[in-house]
Amino acid sequence: MKCLSKIIIHLFCLVALATSALADNINLSVAASLKEVINELSDSFAKKNSGVKFLKNYGASGALAKQIESGAPSDIFITANLEWMDYAKNKKLVDTSSVGTFTYNTLVFAGAPGKAASMQDLVKLDTIAIGSPKSVPAGEYAMEAFKKAGIDKQLEKKLVYAKDVRECLMYAERGEVDGAFVYKTDALLAKQAKILFTVPKELYPRVTYPMALTVAGAKNRDAAAFFTYLHGDEAKTLLSKFGFAVR
């Protein structure tokens, strides 16, 4: 019995510690494609501000928005497209005044070297992976680019729809497809697949990563400090190192 009560007391202490720690944490809800860069940024911020702890949640923008809507703890929300930020704004999940742009990305075509050098070369290929246009912004942009380039009809049968950009890249890495439309930042992480060409800017809307403090985050001083840090020069340097476009 004594032993059991000891265990229970210890458990209580643990829970109490955990909840008290929650108060000082910065909860991040960040689009999966930003994982590497946000990891580095949060690490360097934590080094400078001892006592700050991050709880990071990476996922699809939609899933993150739904989680915040359902009450998941979140202070800073960074998405991979404007739509989900608009959704969050409409649902009053974010502090509207804080909404801004974190960074930009560019769409590239990655695959085994020599397969293609321009949009027009795509029609010669057998299979091309893109994200499902309805759910993956990169896929939607790729489709827009095909239309503007006038090759959408020719490519129709060649397209393989993947559930996200990383899966597209995996197919290209393994050679299951001739190439995949992915973000430049993803392509830079690839080992086998190389960037074959960058999709011309005029063919698709700019890939923007909007960022905002959530309603809860606006009240968290540490979160606000990190939010400012993300807008700062140090963050911009690191972003460009990873291949993001900052301007």
Next chain:
Amino acid sequence: MQLSLTAEKRFGEFNLSTDFTVSGDRIGVFGISGSGKSTLVSILAGLLEPDSGEIVLDGECLFSSKMRINLPPEQRRIAMVFQQHCLFPHLNVKNNLLYGYKRCPAKFRTIDFDALAAVLKLEGLLERGVTNLSGGEKQRVALGRAILANPRLLLMDEPLSALDDSLRFQIIPYLKSVSEHFGIPYLFISHSLLEMRLMTDSVLVFEKGCMVEQATSEQLARSRMGQSQVGYINLLKLGRPSQLNGLFAYPWGASRLLLSVDAERDESMAELSSKDIILFKQHPEAISARNLLQCTVRSLFRSGRKIGVELDCAGTTLIAEVVQDAVDELGITTGSTIFAAIKASAFRILPG
């Protein structure tokens, strides 16, 4: 039928080790449960492979560990009647009956389906499913199915033990008549001495995985008399009874027996324990027992602490049991005349 079998089979604690040759058409395998009867049956049928040994049936080798012969069950032409009827629940009576028949090579097909169905009284059941037949009907179908496979040997593995007493004696005539009628030798496995006597001529006695004795069922019954609580069971073939002063008089051989029960049949079988026969040296003037038979002592035999007295009653035989003291007092010797008294209530008519 001639069968010689040598087999060793070991699994866990149990060890079967047997070596015998037997010939005849009505062979019994007798033993308590766990004595190795079922293992023997499985080995014979080819369902279980012995560790070593040899099985030769009518000159054909079915199994030989030395010559690496092991005929699969379907090639042995040994059919089985199981303890549980084991009818195929998804087939009707007719298709159950025909299961083995269809698979029997044409040159061996000698049994006529209609004749068999008639002998087993199955004509009216052919289109029925097997799941809602009575226990006796199921066992008759199982028997018919085995016979129709035209086997050279029929294995009956305790075919009566799942049936109640009255059904058991209803089935026995079928078992006997079918194999006689169609000339199929059988091996009858049971732990009941009575069934052995009704069904078999020669009996192999099994104990702890070994064959310990080979005898006729009659010899077996006599030798077990001393250890048995019910003694030796005399089986009496009786004729149609007539009523007499509140009792029933049955013709028995050249004599007449008075019983307290009525059988209402032309022929019936009655049991009488050797313990229920009282012997007198001289004719007693008056006794309460309603049957008094003058007999001649044909022979005496010892079984345990008891002495069996084989009596000749006008050509029919009775076995009575007494202790040695009684033999001495009554001066029972072979050829002496003696009186046997039996109560009218000591008989039990076998159902059937």
Next chain:
Amino acid sequence: MTPLSSTDYDAIRLSLQVSVAATLLSLPLGFAVAYLITFVRFRGKIVLEVLVNLPLTLPPVVVGYFLLLLLGKHGWLGSLLNEAGFRIIFTLKAAVIASAVVGFPLLVRSLRIGMETIDPQLINASRTLGARWYDTLLTVILPLSGPGLIAGSSLMFARSLGEFGATIIVAGNIPGVTQTIPLAIYEYASSPTSEKMALSLCLVSVVISVIVLFVHELMARKTARRD
């Protein structure tokens, strides 16, 4: 309720197609494996059992990835098939294979449970009546495996209807080609404007599952009553 679009109807059709094909394809092999495990004594049976049950415990994503390694253009089987002009990956065949692999343990399990209820004496009886092992298999074991077959195939069918993780990796998410109901729902659910569409398809999926389970129950009862 938002009316269903043509790609939704495609998804429903493809889902049914995949489930039917996966179930029918797996039945003979599943029956054989269940037979081996239940009735045949051999060395390494435990290895077979573990292998068969592996997809039950592995995340479907892992199964999908293994299938991609196996059947992909450079996979050891895929490369052979590719030379023969067969492409499995990103086609409906891949979806069928993924569903078949993931549902296989459920099928074998149900079949085994069914086979274990068959009295071994019935099998012995059939052998002594002159039936060879395959004869017994077809005329005794197969007909008496009815309940197991029903349970197994409806479970497998239902599991195939819901298969997502392995399918999306080996078959991709191509509307009208490999996009089954769960994949379509996933796509809808990850876009801010089409939540309602996701709900409509969810409802369809619930309806199909309920029908399958109902049919399963009814058939199970029918066979139970027959005994």
